[in-house]
Amino acid sequence: MRKMERLSSIYLVGVFIVLYAPIFYLVYYSFNSAGTMYSFEGFTFDWYREVFCDTRLFIILLNTIVIALLSSAISTVIGVLGALAITRVKTKRFRNALLTLNNVMIVSPDVIIGASFLVLFTMIGINLGFGSVLISHIAFSVPIVVLMVLPNLEEMSPTLIDAAQDLGASRWDVLTRVVIPYISPGIFAGFFMALTYSLDDFAVTFFVTGGGFSTLSVEIYSLARRGISLTINALSTLIFLVTLLLVLGYYIISKQGAKPGKAGVRE
Amino acid sequence: MQGRTRNIYLIPYMLWIVLFVVAPIALIMYYSMFNIDGAWSLENYRRFFTPVYLSMTLRSFWYAILITGFALLIAYPTAYLLTKTEHKQLWLMLIILPSWINLLLKVYAFIGILGFYGPINSFLRIIGIGSRQILFTGFSFIFVAVYIFIPYMILPVFNALEELNPSLVDAARDLGASPWATFRRVIFPLTVSGVKAGCRAVFIPALSLFMITRLIAGNRVITLGTAIEQHFLVTQDWGMGSTIAVFLIIAMGLTMIMTENGKLVK
Amino acid sequence: MKKVMQMFITVVIAALGLMYLTFVLNSQQGYSGGNTLTVYNWGDYIDPELITKFQQETGIKIIYQTFDSNEAMLTKIAQGGTSFDVAIPSDYAISKMKEQGLLIPLDHCKIPNLKYIDPRFLDLPFDENNEYSAPYFWGTLGIIYNPEILEGMEFTSWNDLWDERLRNEILLYDSAREVIGMGLNSLHYSLNDTDIDHLMEAKRKLDALSPNIKAIVGDEVKMLLANEEAAIGVVWSGDASEIIGANDKLDYVIPDEGTNIWFDNIVIPAGAKNVEGAHLFINFMLDPENAAQNTEYVGYSTPNMKALEYLPEEITGDVRFYPGSDITDKFELYENLGKKMTAYYNELFLEFKMHRK
Numbered sequence: 001m002r003k004m005e006r007l008s009s010i011y012l013v014g015v016f017i018v019l020y021a022p023i024f025y026l027v028y029y030s031f032n033s034a035g036t037m038y039s040f041e042g043f044t045f046d047w048y049r050e051v052f053c054d055t056r057l058f059i060i061l062l063n064t065i066v067i068a069l070l071s072s073a074i075s076t077v078i079g080v081l082g083a084l085a086i087t088r089v090k091t092k093r094f095r096n097a098l099l100t101l102n103n104v105m106i107v108s109p110d111v112i113i114g115a116s117f118l119v120l121f122t123m124i125g126i127n128l129g130f131g132s133v134l135i136s137h138i139a140f141s142v143p144i145v146v147l148m149v150l151p152n153l154e155e156m157s158p159t160l161i162d163a164a165q166d167l168g169a170s171r172w173d174v175l176t177r178v179v180i181p182y183i184s185p186g187i188f189a190g191f192f193m194a195l196t197y198s199l200d201d202f203a204v205t206f207f208v209t210g211g212g213f214s215t216l217s218v219e220i221y222s223l224a225r226r227g228i229s230l231t232i233n234a235l236s237t238l239i240f241l242v243t244l245l246l247v248l249g250y251y252i253i254s255k256q257g258a259k260p261g262k263a264g265v266r267e
Numbered sequence: 268m269q270g271r272t273r274n275i276y277l278i279p280y281m282l283w284i285v286l287f288v289v290a291p292i293a294l295i296m297y298y299s300m301f302n303i304d305g306a307w308s309l310e311n312y313r314r315f316f317t318p319v320y321l322s323m324t325l326r327s328f329w330y331a332i333l334i335t336g337f338a339l340l341i342a343y344p345t346a347y348l349l350t351k352t353e354h355k356q357l358w359l360m361l362i363i364l365p366s367w368i369n370l371l372l373k374v375y376a377f378i379g380i381l382g383f384y385g386p387i388n389s390f391l392r393i394i395g396i397g398s399r400q401i402l403f404t405g406f407s408f409i410f411v412a413v414y415i416f417i418p419y420m421i422l423p424v425f426n427a428l429e430e431l432n433p434s435l436v437d438a439a440r441d442l443g444a445s446p447w448a449t450f451r452r453v454i455f456p457l458t459v460s461g462v463k464a465g466c467r468a469v470f471i472p473a474l475s476l477f478m479i480t481r482l483i484a485g486n487r488v489i490t491l492g493t494a495i496e497q498h499f500l501v502t503q504d505w506g507m508g509s510t511i512a513v514f515l516i517i518a519m520g521l522t523m524i525m526t527e528n529g530k531l532v533k
Numbered sequence: 534m535k536k537v538m539q540m541f542i543t544v545v546i547a548a549l550g551l552m553y554l555t556f557v558l559n560s561q562q563g564y565s566g567g568n569t570l571t572v573y574n575w576g577d578y579i580d581p582e583l584i585t586k587f588q589q590e591t592g593i594k595i596i597y598q599t600f601d602s603n604e605a606m607l608t609k610i611a612q613g614g615t616s617f618d619v620a621i622p623s624d625y626a627i628s629k630m631k632e633q634g635l636l637i638p639l640d641h642c643k644i645p646n647l648k649y650i651d652p653r654f655l656d657l658p659f660d661e662n663n664e665y666s667a668p669y670f671w672g673t674l675g676i677i678y679n680p681e682i683l684e685g686m687e688f689t690s691w692n693d694l695w696d697e698r699l700r701n702e703i704l705l706y707d708s709a710r711e712v713i714g715m716g717l718n719s720l721h722y723s724l725n726d727t728d729i730d731h732l733m734e735a736k737r738k739l740d741a742l743s744p745n746i747k748a749i750v751g752d753e754v755k756m757l758l759a760n761e762e763a764a765i766g767v768v769w770s771g772d773a774s775e776i777i778g779a780n781d782k783l784d785y786v787i788p789d790e791g792t793n794i795w796f797d798n799i800v801i802p803a804g805a806k807n808v809e810g811a812h813l814f815i816n817f818m819l820d821p822e823n824a825a826q827n828t829e830y831v832g833y834s835t836p837n838m839k840a841l842e843y844l845p846e847e848i849t850g851d852v853r854f855y856p857g858s859d860i861t862d863k864f865e866l867y868e869n870l871g872k873k874m875t876a877y878y879n880e881l882f883l884e885f886k887m888h889r890k
Binding site: 036037038039055056058059062063065066069070072073076077115118119121122126127128129132180181184187188191206207209210211212214218219221222223224227229 | 537540541544548552558571576577597598599600608612613614615751752753755756775779
């Protein structure tokens with residue numbers, strides 16, 4: 001048993017090493033005075049200094065975060081409603097049709113989504129900029145939320161709801177007190193996946209943006225022709241550290257709030 | 268629970284479907300009917316059935332299957348072991364965290380890592396195997412693709428494992444089932460919905476992967492996604508690009524139907 | 534439910550707070566409203582100090598937006614929905630835009646600095662009399678190689694690439710015109726050849742090259758060559774000068790058979806809101822001193838004759854990047870071959886890529 005435990009920690013450590021390898025690579029070279037992601041010459045903070053001087057880059061970063069947070073929050077709401085709707089559809093054919101339509105968005109390459117949204121927005125007459133980017137990010141994040149929430153809903157036994165209803169719970173109560181708490185792991189998973197989609201998206205944003213509005217991905221991709229500067233590495237390092245701290249902080253606070261005194265039993 | 272409530276939930280979702288799914292599909296279908304001269308024809312569909320595009324389709328499927336398979340193979344044990352750890356929610360967050368760093372940057376880092384002078388080849392030289400061409404091979408392509416998709420697989424599997432009633436596992440053990448039998452007969456069947464969600468979240472986008480086909484595989488691997496990308500952005504032959512997209516959507520519908528075994532029916 | 538709601542509210546509040554911060558920063562920068570000029574350019578393709586200088590001189594705020602390919606930019610401008618006052622597309626993209634009526638003619642009276650441009654680079658087929666565009670940077674397509682790895686090998690002709698010693702060493706651009714064009718050039722055909730037999734011959738010749746090809750890549754070619762990941766590549770001169778800047782072991786040659794000459798020109802796209810400001814901007818960028826400063830920053834070849842006087846001899850005397858007119862006369866521009874022929878080129882290129890194992 002002891003041996004199994006050691007093996008399993010080795011496996012997990014291995015997975016984490018691979019997952020973080022490219023990030024550490026980026027971080028390492030963000031201190032390179034040579035200015036490239038190759039052959040480390042000397043240690044420097046220059047790239048970090050540049051990040052803090054560049055207001056334009058800072059605005060772009062803020063845009064990216066705002067779009068990511070808002071779009072994932074809104075798409076989580078729509079996606080959860082969608083998943084509820086799908087499980088409630090009785091006819092199998094209609095349900096399959098809905099699911100297929102749901103997945104079309106995931107299978108479609110970004111360029112197609114971006115180009116067709118661009119056509120759509122110009123047809124409707126929506127001005128390109130913050131609004132159009134937000135709408136598109138919500139649009140392409142909804143299906144992944146649905147996919148993440150559905151398994152939870154499928155597993156939920158109907159007797160749970162019946163019991164609640166028998167006890168006189170209203171529909172709203174059933175939803176907020178029974179269903180949502182039960183599917184909350186799926187909701188969180190969906191939210192974080194939506195966040196990931198939004199932060200990483202380049203092609204769709206590129207097509208639907210305008211009026212000087214830009215996100216970090218668009219900026220980074222457009223830099224590729226001339227070579228990405230290590231300033232971007234430095235910025236990514238900072239983003240990485242801040243998110244890491246946020247995650248840790250959030251976790252500690254929520255743990256302490258939930259069960260005081262129980263944190264840190266082992267390690 | 269059925270009856271009128273359904274309509275309320277369906278409204279925002281249906282609105283989304285009509286605006287952002289049905290409308291774009293209609294547009295794609297419409298575009299796919301036009302040839303390069305802008306005339307109405309089925310020429311694009313005929314072109315799709317030429318050896319070039321057919322072999323591309325087969326290869327895309329083959330690679331997508333490999334990517335999904337390896338992702339599952341690595342993600343399932345990871346998710347399983349994560350559920351056994353002390354701070355599992357935290358570890359799960361840390362699994363997702365790397366995917367918030369820009370993909371292009373990470374891919375550039377991978378070019379450095381897998382490259383001839385990168386750390387992996389240096390390691391191989393030190394242990395005496397000698398340098399190998401890793402970058403621009405099918406292997407590096409699958410490796411990086413699995414890297415990108417792994418969180419999408421771990422998350423649903425982890426959720427399914429979390430919901431698994433531990434007393435069922437204990438019961439199986441008490442009845443004398445071996446760990447393997449417990450896994451095969453109890454754990455896996457009960458988490459299959461999570462596995463399916465994960466496979467869908469990986470297989471479908473893997474079919475239309477692009478960018479890393481060029482950056483990591485040096486165009487040795489050409490997927491349907493790459494072809495669509497090229498037709499939309501380089502050739503500006505939106506007709507042919509749309510036609511491939513139509514087939515991609517059909518393929519996705521088929522995979523959906525095949526992985527569907529009435530699990531949704533209560 | 535409580536946890537979910539808590540999180541939802543935190544996220545929305547955080548987002549709104551950050552939005553307000555963005556708004557404040559934007560208005561501090563003067564981006565909201567007023568006298569602005571939207572510039573649509575490749576990323577990092579202008580000296581940021583020149584933007585500041587322009588803003589100070591004219592009081593016009595520049596909104597800088599970027600694209601990563603000519604085609605993506607074309608789609609964006611063609612669809613409308615957002616307006617750009619100035620854009621910097623490449624030659625073939627300009628002729629496409631002209632065809633689709635996406636350009637506003639330049640008023641030459643407002644761009645007196647056009648007189649500083651080398652006459653070789655004016656009045657070209659993609660834009661006769663420079664009715665719509667003013668040259669920004671120009672360059673060629675050639676071979677860059679690492680003499681240290683390829684000991685003793687010399688490159689003077691495209692055909693040198695077919696050498697058996699170059700197994701798995703060559704990097705090519707993922708671009709049909711460049712690769713097929715190289716095949717055509719090596720057979721002494723025109724880059725704009727539309728004869729099917731010639732094209733098939735070029736394709737067969739390229740198929741014979743495939744064992745030598747390491748990868749077909751994009752902008753990352755610079756990183757790969759500078760890091761000696763590959764020994765040889767077929768690249769644009771702009772990229773070549775950057776690679777050599779990063780790793781001076783490499784050398785760039787223009788093959789004897791001739792090659793492509795390309796331009797990135799400044800245009801005013803249809804739908805521009807500040808046409809007056811756009812002219813000011815173009816004239817500003819063509820000012821010899823500004824052009825020289827921009828050239829030092831970007832590293833590409835400037836078409837501005839007068840600007841050369843402000844640049845060091847080591848830049849302007851380098852015949853690899855500033856070849857004389859006797860050499861440039863042999864070069865060919867990519868002509869717009871029409872949709873059908875472009876599609877055929879791309880189909881051949883796709884087959885070539887698929888054929889490779």
